Amino acid sequence: MSKKQVRTLIVALLVVVLALYFIASTYARYTTSLTGKAQVTAAKWAVEMKKDGSTVLSNGFNLEFVVDANEFVVDNKIAPQTTAKAKVLIDLTGTEVATDLTATIDDSVKADFFGASASDVTVSTSFAKAGTTNFEISNSGLVSLPNQTTALSGSVEMTITLTWTNDDNHNVSDTAVGTKADDARTFEMPVTVTAQQHIAG
């Protein structure tokens, strides 16, 4: 083998080694892959509002206010210094979050009807457990979970009380309401009953 051939062979070997180095560094590296997985379930919301204990209400429902007996006012009529009540049953069975219950009325409608006396007409709510429940309800309408492993079970009776307080400063506007034509003296009050997931402040 001539010197030239030996040189060529050495060069060729060098090329092979270099190629080997680059290819090896491309393909002969350690690799690792790992995978994880997670899942979470949305808390269930299973609130139903009912009238008369069973009829499930949907938007636009009608509730009838029952005027509290008052010896100075004809039955089922309201006047200054009277109150009226309506009840809604709120079934929370299956709900997995604490819940706030509220009721509001549309102030603009109230103002249209009562005029200056509108500020004397207020709505308040009270709550009571209806039958067997596994939760407690606060005066403000917060239904708390019994614990962190159990969904709510049972119903709440919400009482919406309309109170027309007498204010002698508003006698004129009170009288204006009372002297409306017969068909204009029925007040349809938009009440919004809301059950909302409680979010800690």
Next chain:
Amino acid sequence: MNNKQKRILQLFIIIVLLLLLYIIIKYFGRIDSIGKGGDTTKIDVFDIVILGEESEDKNEVKTVVKERSQRINDEPIRNSLENWIEESEGKEINIINNVVPQNEIENVIDTNTVDTNTISENTVDTNTVDTNTVDTNTVDTNTIETNTVEGTLVVHDEEVQYGNSTTVNIFKHFNEHRVDNRIAPEDSDVYTFYVRNNNPFDIVYRFSFGEINNDRINLKFKLKKNGNYIISNWVTGNELAASNMELGSKKYDKYELEWKWFEAENDTEIGQKELSKYYMDIFFYAVEK
């Protein structure tokens, strides 16, 4: 044979040798004796199982997996994923619960006491720390028991170490107004996990998250690496990813995944469903630098 012919023959032999070498390496895997390192790390067979345990639409699950696999650039992994998808066709999809038993990991973590930037390599020697004798109030995350997988990439949170399709508890949080393991609108928390390089060599890693969110729960995420946001805007689970993350030998990165369910119009609809689940998978891939 004259000189010219001899030279041509030599060149031809060299080319054939090179071709052979290329084919051998490409189709028969690495040649260990040539590779850098020298540890006993092996390629883990990529196994992704992210399937909805109770998902009604399994085809959708497969589609999501397929889409995600197409985004993965590494050919072997992509092939592995696609093979898995093909194998899954026509079969019932099962969840593989490959949870690392909690007792395999010493839960002695106090991430607040140590500045990750000041930890020297000497203090990160997991082989010398006896987790049984260390005061839990002063031990940092380096004391988590990783000896069982020495010499590999280790990803762990404060409960489990990631393997193949490990179930992790990203959404674990406490809220007295929720039933356990449930989330509701406005819920939020932070999930912390660590990527640790136990190898004697530096690595480059990447990871990506993916979600299966059939009910369009408005969950969004941000991500911090070692205290600094690498994803600072709220993004969906499918947009969570990081690549080209370099990590020195015996070093680790701490990640904080912030999540929040932002209120949306369909929240009530979601809550009213019999079962509404959100699935997330995490995929890590590391390669020797």
